[in-house]
Amino acid sequence: MFKMWKLFCKKCGFEGEEDKYYPFCPVCKSSLYIKGEKPKFNSILGEGNTPSVKENINGYEVYFKMEYLNPTGSFKDRGVSYSLQLASSLKYKCAVEDSSGNTGISTAAYSSRLGLKSKIVIPKTAPQGKKALLKSLNAEIIESNTRDEASLIAEDLSRSCFYVSHARNPFFIEGMKSIAKEIEKIKPRGVIIPSSSFSLFLGTYYGLKEIGINAKMFAVQGIETASLKEFIDPIYESKGKESKLADGLALKKSPRGEDAIKALKESNGGLIVLDDDEIKLGLKKLWQMGYMVEPTSATSYIALIRLIELNYDVNDYVLMLTGNGLKFYDLIEKIL
Amino acid sequence: MFKMWKLFCKKCGFEGEEDKYYPFCPVCKSSLYIKGEKPKFNSILGEGNTPSVKENINGYEVYFKMEYLNPTGSFKDRGVSYSLQLASSLKYKCAVEDSSGNTGISTAAYSSRLGLKSKIVIPKTAPQGKKALLKSLNAEIIESNTRDEASLIAEDLSRSCFYVSHARNPFFIEGMKSIAKEIEKIKPRGVIIPSSSFSLFLGTYYGLKEIGINAKMFAVQGIETASLKEFIDPIYESKGKESKLADGLALKKSPRGEDAIKALKESNGGLIVLDDDEIKLGLKKLWQMGYMVEPTSATSYIALIRLIELNYDVNDYVLMLTGNGLKFYDLIEKIL
Numbered sequence A, B: 001m002f003k004m005w006k007l008f009c010k011k012c013g014f015e016g017e018e019d020k021y022y023p024f025c026p027v028c029k030s031s032l033y034i035k036g037e038k039p040k041f042n043s044i045l046g047e048g049n050t051p052s053v054k055e056n057i058n059g060y061e062v063y064f065k066m067e068y069l070n071p072t073g074s075f076k077d078r079g080v081s082y083s084l085q086l087a088s089s090l091k092y093k094c095a096v097e098d099s100s101g102n103t104g105i106s107t108a109a110y111s112s113r114l115g116l117k118s119k120i121v122i123p124k125t126a127p128q129g130k131k132a133l134l135k136s137l138n139a140e141i142i143e144s145n146t147r148d149e150a151s152l153i154a155e156d157l158s159r160s161c162f163y164v165s166h167a168r169n170p171f172f173i174e175g176m177k178s179i180a181k182e183i184e185k186i187k188p189r190g191v192i193i194p195s196s197s198f199s200l201f202l203g204t205y206y207g208l209k210e211i212g213i214n215a216k217m218f219a220v221q222g223i224e225t226a227s228l229k230e231f232i233d234p235i236y237e238s239k240g241k242e243s244k245l246a247d248g249l250a251l252k253k254s255p256r257g258e259d260a261i262k263a264l265k266e267s268n269g270g271l272i273v274l275d276d277d278e279i280k281l282g283l284k285k286l287w288q289m290g291y292m293v294e295p296t297s298a299t300s301y302i303a304l305i306r307l308i309e310l311n312y313d314v315n316d317y318v319l320m321l322t323g324n325g326l327k328f329y330d331l332i333e334k335i336l
Helices: A076-089 A102-114 A128-136 A147-157 A170-176 A178-186 A199-210 A257-266 A276-288 A295-309 A325-335 B076-089 B102-114 B128-136 B147-157 B170-176 B178-182 B199-210 B257-266 B276-288 B295-309 B325-335
Strands: A005-008 A033-036 A052-057 A060-066 A094-097 A117-123 A140-144 A190-194 A216-222 A270-274 A317-321 B005-008 B033-036 B052-057 B060-066 B094-097 B117-123 B140-144 B190-194 B216-222 B270-274 B317-321
Touching (some): A052 A295, A060 A178, A094 A102, A102 A117, A102 A128, A117 A128, A117 A147, A128 A325, A128 B325, A170 A178, A178 A199, A190 A199, A199 A216, A270 A295, A276 A295, A276 A325, A276 B102, A325 B128, A325 B325, B052 B295, B076 B170, B076 B199, B102 B117, B102 B128, B117 B147, B140 B147, B170 B199, B178 B199, B190 B199, B216 B257, B216 B295, B276 B325, B295 B325
Parallel strands (some): A060 A317, A094 A117, A190 A317, A216 A270
Antiparallel strands (some): A005 A033, B005 B033
16 A cells, blocks of 8 residues: 555654554554645535525624535534545444544444444433434444443444544544635634534634635633633633533543644634523524524524624634534424 | 516416515416516525535436535525515515425525514424424414315415415526526436425426526426326336325425426426335435435435436436435434
C-alpha cells in the first residue's frame, strides 16, 4: 500500500505505523493528529452542501447553516462519511461507535451503505425510538449499564473493528472541513457552534483558515457539561443549573478541549454557556421560524441573541443548526 | 394592485377575478389553471436544491433525487412555500389544509414562518406523533370523523383562509417546477415519481418542458389507490391487494388525473402499480443503502427495478425520493 499518512500523539510522543489507523493514542488515550498526505473522499450519500439561509435578526444579517438537512439528520454525516470511507479503503469489515444519538445513527447508515457491519454501543436507558432507528439501519446494538461503560466496550471492540471515535479521531475533523468551502462566499466574520466533542468547531476553524478566512469562533455549551469552563471564563452564562435538553452536548470532558481553547482565543471568539430555560426559549423560536431542529441546535440561536445584547456586531455571522428535530418529534411537543 | 393573473376552469369555463385566488373551481370543484403572468417567489427556508446522488443500479447510471432533505422533510415544501408566499402577498391571515401527512406539516411550518395562522384538518385516527408535530409548529388541529369530512371542513374554511389545496391549486404546481432546473444538468431521459395528487409529477414535467428537456414520465401508485388505472393499463402491476404502507399515495381519485395521463402518454412513459410486499422490499433496500426515506418513497426504487426487468434503458433516469423516514422512525422498524 502506498505510504501517505501517519497518526501521532502530541501528549506522549507516540507515532503510529504508516497508513495505520488508531482511534486514539494507544499509549495515553489522547486524541491523535495526522502527518503526511491526507486521503481525499467524496460525498457518497448527498452529505454536505446544506442550505445557508440569510436571516435578519434584530437588524443584523446572519446565516443559518442547516446542517440538520444532511442525509441522516445531522452534521455528523460529514465526519462519519470520511471516516468510514477510510475504513473501507483500509479493508475494515466492521465499524463501532458509542453513541445513541446522531453519531450512532450516522455510523449505522454509512456502514450499511459501505457494506460494513456496524456495532453501536448505547446505554440501556437510551430511548426506544433511537434503538428502533438503529435496528432499521441494520446495526448490532450492544447495551451498556452506563455511558462510561459504553466507551470502554467500544474501545475494546476497536481491536477488530474501525472505531469511529468522533471525539478523538482526527479524520473525523478532516471530514468536517468540507463545510468551510460552503460558507466561503458569505465571508463569515463569526461562527456560532454548539460544541461538545469540537469536531464541527475545529473542522470549521481549520477549514476556514486553509482558505484564508479568519472568523471569530464561538462555542456554545450546556451548563451541566461546559467542559471549556476550566480553561476560560464564559462571555455569557445562564443562571440555571440544568442543561439536559442539549443531549447532543453531553461530553463532560473533551479530549480536544485544549485545541478548542486555542482556536477560540486565536480567533478572538468566546464561550457561551446555556441552561434548559434558555434552550427551550431558543427551540420555541426556531420552530416558530420553521426550523424543525433538535434542542441542541437551539443553543446557537440563543447564543446569537446574547452576543447581540453584549454589543457584538454579528453581521455575516454563521449559526450552525446541527441536528434534525424529526428524530425527536414526540418529545419536542412536551418541551415547547 | 397590479393585474397579473387569473384562474380559470377548463371543465366548466369558469373564469375568476383578476389576482383572486380560488383553491378549486367554485362552480364545478375541478382543479384550476393560471393565465397571465405568474408571480415569482424565492426559497425562504432552504427548500429546493436537494442533492442528486449518482447510483449504479444493476449496471445502469441513475440519479436519486433526495427530496426528503427539504426543510420539513418532503418535496411538498416547494409547493407550500410558493403557495403561502402568494397567500401572504394577497394579505391572507390564515392557511388551511386537509392533510396529516407531509403537506400538513409543511403548511404548518411555512405558515408559522410567514406569520399566518394555520388550521390543519385531520381524521381523528391520525397518529399521535403527527399531531404532536403539528402542535409544535403552532397549528390549530381540527379533527374530522373521516378523510372525506376533512376535505369538506377545509373547503368550508377556505372562505376565510387560504386553502393550500395541493391536489387542485395550480400555484402548487408552479412551486414544484423549481426542481426541473436542479436536474437539468443530468439531462434526464426518464423520471420516476410516486404520484397521488400529481403535483410533483406535473411540476417536473412542465418544468422540464419549459427548459427544453423531454423525459419519459413514470408515475408509481399504490395498488389500492391507483387512480390512473381507469385511463391506462399499467406497464407493471404487483400481484397483492394492499398498499397501505404508501400512505403518501392515498388519493383514490385525483382532480389532475387527465393532465397526468396526457403527460405520461406524450412523454412515452408509463404507470407502475405496487403492493405492500414490493414497497416493503424497496424500503428495506433503500435503508440498507443509507436512504432513510418513508415507505411511499420506496415505490420509486421498485419501479426502477421493474423497468430494468422490462428492458427499459434506464441510464440517466431520475428517481424521486419524496419523504423523510425520520417522521416514521418508530414505524419503520416494524415494517422492515
